[in-house]
Amino acid sequence: MGKKKKFRISDKMYYWLMVLPAIILVFLFNTRTWPGILAAFQDFIPVKGWYGSKWVGLRNFRVFFMQPNSFGIIRNTLVMAVGKIISVQCMAIAFALMINEVRNARLKKLIQTFTYLPHFVSWVIFATILKSFLGTDGMINMALNSLGLEKFSFLGTPSLFQPLMIITETIKEFGWAAIIYLSAITGIDPGLYEAAEVDGARRWQQTLHVTIPGIRYMIVIQAVLHLGSILNAGFDQIFNMYNTLVMSRADIIDTWVYRQGIVSMNYGVGTAVGLLKGVIALILTAAAYWAADKFADYKIF
Amino acid sequence: MKKKMTVGHMTIIVVLILLAIICLYPIWYMLICSVSDKVYVEAGRVRLLPKGINFTSYQRILGDELYFSSFWVSVRRVIAGCTLNLTLLILTAYPMCLPQKKFPPARYIKWFFMANMLFNGGLIPSYVLMRQYGLFDSFWALILPGAVPLWNLVLMVNFFRNIPYELNESVTIDGGNPLQILFQIYVPLSKPSLACMFLFQFVGHWNSYFDGLMYINDRAKQPLQTYIYQLSVQIDFSKMDASQIMALLQTSNKTLESAKVFVALIPILCIYPFIQKYFTTGMTMGAVKG
Numbered sequence: 001m002g003k004k005k006k007f008r009i010s011d012k013m014y015y016w017l018m019v020l021p022a023i024i025l026v027f028l029f030n031t032r033t034w035p036g037i038l039a040a041f042q043d044f045i046p047v048k049g050w051y052g053s054k055w056v057g058l059r060n061f062r063v064f065f066m067q068p069n070s071f072g073i074i075r076n077t078l079v080m081a082v083g084k085i086i087s088v089q090c091m092a093i094a095f096a097l098m099i100n101e102v103r104n105a106r107l108k109k110l111i112q113t114f115t116y117l118p119h120f121v122s123w124v125i126f127a128t129i130l131k132s133f134l135g136t137d138g139m140i141n142m143a144l145n146s147l148g149l150e151k152f153s154f155l156g157t158p159s160l161f162q163p164l165m166i167i168t169e170t171i172k173e174f175g176w177a178a179i180i181y182l183s184a185i186t187g188i189d190p191g192l193y194e195a196a197e198v199d200g201a202r203r204w205q206q207t208l209h210v211t212i213p214g215i216r217y218m219i220v221i222q223a224v225l226h227l228g229s230i231l232n233a234g235f236d237q238i239f240n241m242y243n244t245l246v247m248s249r250a251d252i253i254d255t256w257v258y259r260q261g262i263v264s265m266n267y268g269v270g271t272a273v274g275l276l277k278g279v280i281a282l283i284l285t286a287a288a289y290w291a292a293d294k295f296a297d298y299k300i301f
Numbered sequence: 302m303k304k305k306m307t308v309g310h311m312t313i314i315v316v317l318i319l320l321a322i323i324c325l326y327p328i329w330y331m332l333i334c335s336v337s338d339k340v341y342v343e344a345g346r347v348r349l350l351p352k353g354i355n356f357t358s359y360q361r362i363l364g365d366e367l368y369f370s371s372f373w374v375s376v377r378r379v380i381a382g383c384t385l386n387l388t389l390l391i392l393t394a395y396p397m398c399l400p401q402k403k404f405p406p407a408r409y410i411k412w413f414f415m416a417n418m419l420f421n422g423g424l425i426p427s428y429v430l431m432r433q434y435g436l437f438d439s440f441w442a443l444i445l446p447g448a449v450p451l452w453n454l455v456l457m458v459n460f461f462r463n464i465p466y467e468l469n470e471s472v473t474i475d476g477g478n479p480l481q482i483l484f485q486i487y488v489p490l491s492k493p494s495l496a497c498m499f500l501f502q503f504v505g506h507w508n509s510y511f512d513g514l515m516y517i518n519d520r521a522k523q524p525l526q527t528y529i530y531q532l533s534v535q536i537d538f539s540k541m542d543a544s545q546i547m548a549l550l551q552t553s554n555k556t557l558e559s560a561k562v563f564v565a566l567i568p569i570l571c572i573y574p575f576i577q578k579y580f581t582t583g584m585t586m587g588a589v590k591g
Contacts, residue, residue, distance in 0.1 A: 009478070011403070011478070011479055012404065014396075014478060014479040014480065015395075015396035015399075015403075015404045015407075015479065016396075016406075018392040018393065018395060018396050018479070018480075018483075019392070019393050019396050019397070019410055021389060021392065021393075022389045022392070022393040022414075022448075022449045022454075023410065023413065025389070025445065025448045025449050026413070026414065026417050026449050026451070028434075028445075029427075029430075029445055029446045029448070030417040030421055030422075030446075031417055032430055033421055033422025033423070033426040033427050033430055034420070034422050034426075035422075035426075036422040036423075036425065036426020036427070036429055036430060037422050037423070037426060039425065039426065039429070044429075046429055046432065095317075095320065098313045098316065098317055099317060101310065101313050102313070102314065102317065107314070110321070111317050111318065111320070111321045113577065114321035114322075114324050114325045115320055115321055115324045116577075116580065117324060117325065117328070117573065118324050118327070118328075120504050120508075120569050120573060120576070121327075121328070121508075121566065121569065122507075122508035122509075122510065122526055124508075124510045124526045124527075124529050124530045125526070125529060125562050125565060125566060126327065128529060128532070128558070128562050129327040129328075129330065129331055129562065130327070132330070132331075132334070132555060132558070132559070133327075133330070137343070138345075139330075139345045139347075139348065140345075141345070142343075142344060142345020142346075143345050143348075145345070146344075146345065171323060171324065175320075175324060179580055203307075203309070203310075204309065236511070240530065254424075257423075257424055257425070258424065261424060261425040261428070262424070262425070262428060262515065267425050267429065270424065270425040271422075271423065271425040271426060274423035274424055274425060275423060278420070278421070278423055282419060282420060285419070286419075
């Protein structure tokens, strides 16, 4: 018995043993990717490794900016990312305000159940479904055909691609994005509505003068926090929906990096562009959190 | 309190119901296509209700070995992945939530995790690293890179901090070790947030396809979402000759594809009612101040 007591592991030892597995895994699979960014400045060849590959300075970055479509890729990324943020958030706010007016609890629950569901469906599946609507032999074209109209390639028309991405993203995500506004609405003091009613405010006037000012704080925070993702145009969605016909309007930074780096095995160029995007995104995210903390006292960490 | 419904109110309800239908319809459409007769589906005549109901496409799935092996990979991945994620979350969050004096290195460990959360080498370095580790075509390539969900770890630590530290002492007096404290006090008290995290990890694992596409070439070892991705996306007509395209068009079968997609949706649909309870928790937990 006495011997056993001697070998009792100290609490500190326990703590170390508890955090160690996570530290090791994070180190192996995340920290160890950091030296990999050196490949951005190399003509990287995997068998030669980071020590044996030739240094090429900024050539990999130049490869991206010298190619004819680089401006188009950046524009596509920004247009789709910003378009999606604005569209999804506006729709979410409108939806939250509308559903707040539904008094029948069961109907409210039912609508919420259905509108949140698409968020949990993967883009692989959602894209497959959308193609079965919009494809050249999809339902819509078959309906057009039976009316005696020409078939129309929705997914093969470059000018339609970006609006389509923004609309489908909105359908998939608006319900989910509304939750945060709904919880902000629940937090509004009911006394304010009573006071407004005493003053003779109608329902829509209450929305205008009580609800909207009540969630203005949350709208500002969401807008600021999304600043960090204006370079994320949604890889999964575009990767699953694009094709060679619409490349000029569909290609974004992430898809370009994937094709260059993994498919064509230009590791150096892929890493360089990925790094550039990562650094800009990091600065934007840091700025967004700093701003949210400073102006709205919103802390995450 | 009961008032007469105004026109505005009615409009809102109609708009909301329309939105709900738009959100549900894609999934409904897969279901009705999968149980309809192929001829009606391909003519675009199946729109609201199934026509010529039959289950041949489901019978054909039963005979598709590749589909089943992928399904099985996904099931194993969800089980192994969620178990590992949750175990690591619980174990790591506890020492991190203690008062500064009890475990001083926690400060530096926190910075380590934060740095890793904010910065990752990116797509290509991860790919090269996985190749160096020899994890290509391995089941573990799907599990290990995301084994520690760092963002959830931050939430978990914040949650544990809200549990009064005094509760620790009731166990230490009885001679309990930190693991006992964790599993007798912290885990039971945080069941709701653990359930919430489990469900979101479940969905994450079930839905991911990209790691399967990058790290696994053997089609029998790819998860189900990667299988479905290959079904529709990877058909590259430019690399085929006319006869191949013709053959493909003849075998392309919308009812079968719908059945495959619908079966892949079933686990999500099954777990969805349970997730619902945690929607607000899941979305607003990030706002809890540490």
